[in-house]
Amino acid sequence: MSTVLLLARRIGIVLTLVVILVQPGFGTRAAPSQVADIEVLVVVDRTRSMAALDYEDGPRIYGVQQDLADLAEALPAARFAMLTFGADVELELPFTSDTTTFGTAVDTLRLEGPFDGTGSRADRPLEAMREVLERADEQHPDRRRMVVYVGDGENTAEGEQESFVELEDLVDGGIVLGYGTEEGAKMPEADNLSDEDGYVYDQDRGEDAISRLDEDNLQDIANQLGIDYAHRTEPGGMDAIAADFEASYAFDEGEGAPAEHDLTWVFGLLLLGLVLLELRSWWRALWTSHTALQPTRKEATS
Template sequence: MSWHPVIPWPLIIVVGLLLVGFTGWRLAVESRHRVRWGLRLATSLTMVVALLGPAVNGAIARQAASDVNVFFVVDTTTSAMARDYGEGRTRLDGYREDIAKIQEEMPGARFSIITFDFAARVVMPLTTDTQALKTATDNLRAEDSQYSGGSSVTVAQDRLKKTLEGTKERQPERSRIVFYLGDGEQTSSDQPAPFDLPDLIDGGAVLGYGSAQGGQMATTNADGSTGDDVTDSAGKPGVSTIDEKRLEEIAKQLDVPYTHRTGGDIGPAMEDADPGTTVAGAGASIETYTSLVWIAALVMAALLLADLFLVTREIGRLRRVEP
């Protein structure tokens, strides 16, 4: 048996003293309606018990634990809106799906998201909070098309390097896994500087999205809304295509495998990613219990119904004796 208060202890004490004290006093001084005040005293006591949150103890569950820090490097340039992932879906949809699948494959790991377009930024620092990861992933947005001026596929190099160096210094015992998600399309006129991350990456993968035929893409606004499709200077629809050769070069620079993603099971892409070890039952312990508040609530309802019945009967009796 354990107690899990529904509201803070001080409030329970105040409520208990007021309700139990008043109904107990009325029961002591009342001569005609002792049964009714007895029911109300019992109701007050039951309410206090319910607020204390009685429960039956269960087993001690332990979360999975992993010795891995996972970094998602995500391309959020306008081409992420190209509709050539699966059946007319955007590449951004593919990013969201695969991040969720990877998280499921790596329970207990810590996750971080770094996005890049014309610049790179950490949109979510390392955390084991899977709900925070889901929220951050759902909120991924392509850059504002109005300010799109060309980008490099390796613009995240410096930000990623600093993040990995800091993590290695603070947590040298944890491996560092990097998943690069993008289409490999270089829109900057300059050649992309190669990723140079010696001894900072222990595994991961480059995941490519898009098709050789390419896909048209909607313009995007700062608030995440979309507009008409992108067009070139001649007014023709803009088409973005995947550059798998460049993605393979990035994979070689990071020393991780490359996989073209079109949906489906993420397992094959994870086979060579070396995602570290997950140890079931080695994480934080969680005490499980079965709440008994519902029983107290049922007792309260029965007592209140009995009190209501007595009050209703008394009102009926008074009406019958009226002249």
């Protein structure tokens, strides 16, 4: 074999190996992923009352964030959406199977300022919940929808609370999570929830404002939705709550993150062919050398 062909083959081996290390691909496709048959709508109270210091002597919202992170970890293939409510209702996150994105939305959740709201109402997210659940039912009628309602149940705005019973037919399960105590607690005024700026002050009473858990109201909301209620006072136990959702799992070709069509295997086959040719050439050279030496050995023996 000519030196040129030998050199070209060895250069080809090196270049093919470099291409394999780059992992070439083209276009995009949805990688297969495990998905659950449930969609979880999380509804979070972000009024200032959720800053009250009666969750393990810290803000209620810290307990909320820990519990929601634990819930997402216990349901890794579920689709999560998040609504928050205060003076306004916001869809912070539409339904997604990306639990990392959901975790970020939970971690960056911010409460209203002490003077931003116009009084709290536990039924404020009712209409938005209905819209999200109806839209989800139209898009994926085969999936079950869970509602996780998070708050303290406290109403400080005027008016009679509307019933959640109109949502019962759209809800297949879930839980109402209550935070706070009946004795209540003060609410830090600082944005970072420290006591450096003191506490929210009640001008009418002439003292620091106290936010109290309304457990009866939260229990009523749970009954109207046809789901359970749990009073949360410490971390832990979210695995058992997630297990009650009874999610089932399957692989879905269209739910995964975008991925390239991988061509590495093509260049792997090319590399294998070039290496086999190199081994064949090496073996032939070795055999030729061995054959050429045999007469010399016989002459030496004689």
